[in-house]
Amino acid sequence: MLTENDTARRPEPSPAGAPKPVQNDDLTCYFEGAFVPMRDAKVSIMTHAFMYGTAVFEGIRAYWNPDQRVLNGLKIREHVERLRLNARMLLMDDLPSVDELTGLIIETVRRNDFHEDVYIRPSFYKSSRQIGVRLHHLEHELYIVALPFGNYIDTESGVRLMSSSWRRNADEAIPARGKIVGGYVNMAFQKSEAELNGFDEALVMTPDGNASEASAANLFIVRDGTIVTPPVTDDILEGVTRRAVIEIAGNEGIPVAVRSIDRSELYVADECFLCGTGVQVSPVVGIDHRAIGSGEIGPIARLVRDRYFDAVRGRLAEYRHWLTPIGEAG
Numbered sequence: 001m002l003t004e005n006d007t008a009r010r011p012e013p014s015p016a017g018a019p020k021p022v023q024n025d026d027l028t029c030y031f032e033g034a035f036v037p038m039r040d041a042k043v044s045i046m047t048h049a050f051m052y053g054t055a056v057f058e059g060i061r062a063y064w065n066p067d068q069r070v071l072n073g074l075k076i077r078e079h080v081e082r083l084r085l086n087a088r089m090l091l092m093d094d095l096p097s098v099d100e101l102t103g104l105i106i107e108t109v110r111r112n113d114f115h116e117d118v119y120i121r122p123s124f125y126k127s128s129r130q131i132g133v134r135l136h137h138l139e140h141e142l143y144i145v146a147l148p149f150g151n152y153i154d155t156e157s158g159v160r161l162m163s164s165s166w167r168r169n170a171d172e173a174i175p176a177r178g179k180i181v182g183g184y185v186n187m188a189f190q191k192s193e194a195e196l197n198g199f200d201e202a203l204v205m206t207p208d209g210n211a212s213e214a215s216a217a218n219l220f221i222v223r224d225g226t227i228v229t230p231p232v233t234d235d236i237l238e239g240v241t242r243r244a245v246i247e248i249a250g251n252e253g254i255p256v257a258v259r260s261i262d263r264s265e266l267y268v269a270d271e272c273f274l275c276g277t278g279v280q281v282s283p284v285v286g287i288d289h290r291a292i293g294s295g296e297i298g299p300i301a302r303l304v305r306d307r308y309f310d311a312v313r314g315r316l317a318e319y320r321h322w323l324t325p326i327g328e329a330g
């Protein structure tokens, strides 16, 4: 049952009248069955998920629409469905239904009364305080946090990729489609290698050497007017945004091919872009010190990106079904 401890509201105005900046600790989160201030959401260092990374999570965005004074949660249901499937992969049963989870996510966001773009992270984690590497016979719990969040990567000027020397964790090692917390150490190696070498993002290959995805984003290239993206069997996260991009391409009459992509195909591609909840739609203009296409953002990447941003901001009726309005707190 939920207990209500709704103490973390917008901060009191300072004596001068200006609101103090919100600290994460002041935000309300959902933690182990109750809404509590983030500062009170604490786990033991013995928590299994802390010791072994045995947790699954989702990253969901909500976009503030100033005209309608509403936050629009983006594809919440799809994320919730993926979260539940992934939790079952980690042998977690007795999960809240899709409707219950969706309701908890919306309520967490609503209680914070955000008037800006937000990142929402629900996570099921192994909460038993036990030593012992395994998945079975362990308790699990749920948390949901929601934070103000802007761009994760520059979507305007074009991203530069570096082919990573790290391979994507293969399905037979840590399921790539699982969005498993421990697996993200793999992405951390990729992202840091790319950034410390002066690039924006990593292009990560499967153990077989096919292009898989970026460190936290799915990959698309354009060749002769066709959008190409690797199949879900090439060790990718089955991205919610990837499906959204394929829907946009269909509506725009742009052919889509789902097939494996060689590393060198990026060198000869006309265009390239990344997509994901974090990166949104980010055109790529270079890889490994080579320009992709003209070295400028290509027309198809630009079109997909612009449609995507119009859609998530609630400006396109045909994509309204992606959005769940989250009204202001009463």
Ligand SMILES: Cc1ncc(COP(=O)(O)O)c(C=O)c1O
Binding pocket: 059, 187, 213, 214, 215, 216, 217, 218, 236, 237, 238, 239, 240, 241, 242, 275, 276, 277, 278, 279
């Ligand atoms: C490894 C990885 N690939 C792809 C994506 C994109 O998935 P989605 O569009 O569901 O956010 C993410 C998450 O953002 C990710 O972490």
